[in-house]
Amino acid sequence: MRFISLGLFLASVTTIQGVAVPHTHVLHEKRDAAVLKRWVRREKLDSSAILPMRIGLTQKNLDLGHEFLMDVSHPDSSNYGKHWTSEQVIEAFSPEQKTVDTVTQWLVDFGIDPERITHSDNKGWLAFDATTEEAEGLLHAEYHLYEHTTMGHVAAACDSYHVPKHIQEHVDYITPGIKLLAPEKRGIKKRGFAMTQSKDRHGVGAPLRSNPGKFPVTTPGNLSTCDQSITPDCIRALYQVPLVPEYPGGIPRSDNSMGIYEEGDYYAQEDLDLFFANYTPHIPQGTHPTPAFIDGATAPTDVAHAGGESDLDFELAYPLLYPQTITLYQTDDLFYATNPNSTSTGGFNTFLDALDGSYCTYSAFGETGDDPNLDPVYPDPHGYTGKLQCGVYKPTNVISISYGGQEADVPAYYQKRQCNEFMKLGLQGHSIFYASGDDGVSGPNGDDNDNGCLGPNATIFSPAWPNSCPYVTNVGATKVYPGHTVFEPESAVVDPAGQPYSSAFSSGGGFSNIYHVPDYQRDAVESFFKNHNPPYPHYRGNSSFGKNGGVFNRAGRGYPDVAANGDNIATYNAGNFSSSGGTSASTPIFASIINRINEARLNVNKNPIGFINPALYAHPEILNDITNGTNPGCGTVGFSAAPGWDPVTGLGTPNYPKMLAFFLSLP
Structure with a gap:
């Protein structure tokens, strides 16, 4: 997974794939061109097609997970053996409420009815169904169908997408997005x-x-x-x-x-x-x-x-x-x-x-x-x-x-x-x-x-x-x-x-x-x-x-x-x-x-x-x-x-x- 932050734009508007991107937004993800060697971009997705959108929210404390684990696992620690409950684990790593509120408000301001938005039980993501037209407007992206050249799999995706600058720190990734992955017939x-x-x-x-x-x-x-x-x-x-x-x-x-x-x-x-x-x-x-x-x-x-x-x-x-x-x-x-x-x-x-x-x-x-x-x-x-x-x-x-x-x-x-x-x-x-x-x-x-x-x-x-x-x-x-x-x-x-x-x-x-x-x-x-x-x-x-x-x-x-x-x-x-x-x-x-x-x-x-x-x-x-x-x-x-x-x-x-x-x- 590759994140590319553009920081401040040098121009007020950038054009990607023919999509005008306002100066308030930054590029959040862009696909590595090497991935497209096995995929062919086909027709543009119909504007009325329904996409199951998921926004993975930035988890808190993931960077501290190792430290937390060492605290209960290293024999020299005063907390050795004092293991956590599953509820404590969920609470420790779930997104900050500020993250949930900020991303939700962005969606509502765009025009997504709050009743359409689901917050997962583990607090890790927001989900809603959207038309292609809505998704493209929200993310300043362009969705196409992509076909795998050897396996025939078809996926809906975009080459890149954008989010507001103040939203970027709260979002891990959005799907459907840039990911194209064809299954290989190789078992465990x-x-x-x-x-x-x-x-x-x-x-x-x-x-x-x-x-x-x-x-x-x-x-x-x-x-x-x-x-x-x-x-x-x-x-x-x-x-x-x-x-x-x-x-x-x-x-x-x-x-x-x-x-x-x-x-x-x-x-x-x-x-x-x-x-x-x-x-x-x-x-x-x-x-x-x-x-x-x-x-x-x-x-x-x-x-x-x-x-x-x-x-x-x-x-x-x-x-x-x-x-x-x-x-x-x-x-x-x-x-x-x-x-x-x-x-x-x-x-x-x-x-x-x-x-x-x-x-x-x-x-x-x-x-x-x-x-x-x-x-x-x-x-x-x-x-x-x-x-x-x-x-x-x-x-x-x-x-x-x-x-x-x-x-x-x-x-x-x-x-x-x-x-x-x-x-x-x-x-x-x-x-x-x-x-x-x-x-x-x-x-x-x-x-x-x-x-x-x-x-x-x-x-x-x-x-x-x-x-x-x-x-x-x-x-x-x-x-x-x-x-x-x-x-x-x-x-x-x-x-x-x-x-x-x-x-x-x-x-x-x-x-x-x-x-x-x-x-x-x-x-x-x-x-x-x-x-x-x-x-x-x-x-x-x-x-x-x-x-x-x-x-x-x-x-x-x-x-x-x-x-x-x-x-x-x-x-x-x-x-x-x-x-x-x-x-x-x-x-x-x-x-x-x-x-x-x-x-x-x-x-x-x-x-x-x-x-x-x-x-x-x-x-x-x-x-x-x-x-x-x-x-x-x-x-x-x-x-x-x-x-x-x-x-x-x-x-x-x-x-x-x-x-x-x-x-x-x-x-």
Whole structure:
């Protein structure tokens, strides 16, 4: 999103597109000419056509959101753990009343009847229907139909629009306006079970990083062959996690279920029961997650159609948590989740809508509510016919998400809006964990370029989304190398194609092209560059993308933040044993451990940890530092694991006793 302020005009009247603009107005938005390469401007919009106008009002305190979050998240803060209520969050960031009144008066003075104007519940935007003639007069713009040259999509838009000088500071953006965005048929990529570039395999449950085999050589209680097959006992030994959590009275809390997100992939109860019977007989047959179905989602499925992602998530989390419970956030109906003809290419908005009703109408960064070009639209004539679900589920204290994509594939405004929501969830005491990706410093093959890298020569590293958001915790992947044991340090995953999975696998990591290094991470990143400087040219900031042959943004937010084992994982899928890998395995492991620690804090009348990154970066000694391995991609060996934080395994893997003692010591 690009804002161009002209300041004071040099002339009393300027002409844009043949539209006379009075000296009282300034240019608020103008489209970058590069966008028009794929669009053709067609006929002028009929003057009587009705346009659904939305004015995104400038939010207050967004620039203070980071400071607010650090105040309740940094262990040195006197307000640590004093999380906000959702009402406090809405009030803190809603527009000033002066903004609402000033913009409303502008509309009324123009001739828009006040009864036509709706103010959203979260106070973030004003809406009204207007004819094209009214919109053009209000904004001193000219509306045309635009057609996408390859996909045929048609949109109503203008090349630029203007607002009064005294209004500009109160308006984020206006739609329909300059935005032209055609959906691409590329779905969310599953970490560890990556999707093809279209949705033809979305949810089918055919994992690319699964290695079918005979019954595992590692049986319950046997730690001698964890280098061949990682079982729940191997994980507990690696991170010193007791078998069963201790609970007052022997009963887990009802307010500390762990959330797991799934989309287009469905677990089978038969697979969970097979896993429990063979590896965790203390977990009763039939144990299953509590459903939190969003916008027509369903689960479970029959064993023949079981998804490798969902089975893996639950088979890793339950052995670490039980008898704590798990809440399944299954998102979107079958049409949007699995249909290759669906044009939904974004991700997580319908999920965030269901957790926070105000998110449905939240305005920021040129986006209000869900994006009709990127997100599912409900009611859906092909599936779920109900309304979009808003604020129907209270978010769990911890949420594990093994899905994601690449920064370059999703508009920056879309990412920033979601990132703000993660900040607000952190303010309310929720911990959000994301898998860091399985392609090292690149994206999946075929994403942007054949090798998944960026730039005209396909040499620039491709950071992941929403991993680069500074308000989520990213989990990279480690493994027990052949011949090593769970009592020795792990290494970063480096699995070339065919050894053993069909596609190469290494822990996703790198530096954002959108977000700067957050203050809680600055010392760790600077230490990495000072002591372990990568042997690659770099650029500083997205404005100098690829300059002087640079292949990564040295000024960007680094990820992952932490790591956990993610290779040779013993799992049952579609009724058969297999060995799987991916950061999608690492994420529920780390998240489950934090959920257990939250239970201990709650039992001594303390609040959940919430946003965990500041505490981890301030006290890396509570983690197991990983110093061996790389994350290849883009024709390089990638970055290298090193003492301290690194963009391969972050700060390291869990050390449960140290983490538990540390977080219990905090207020």
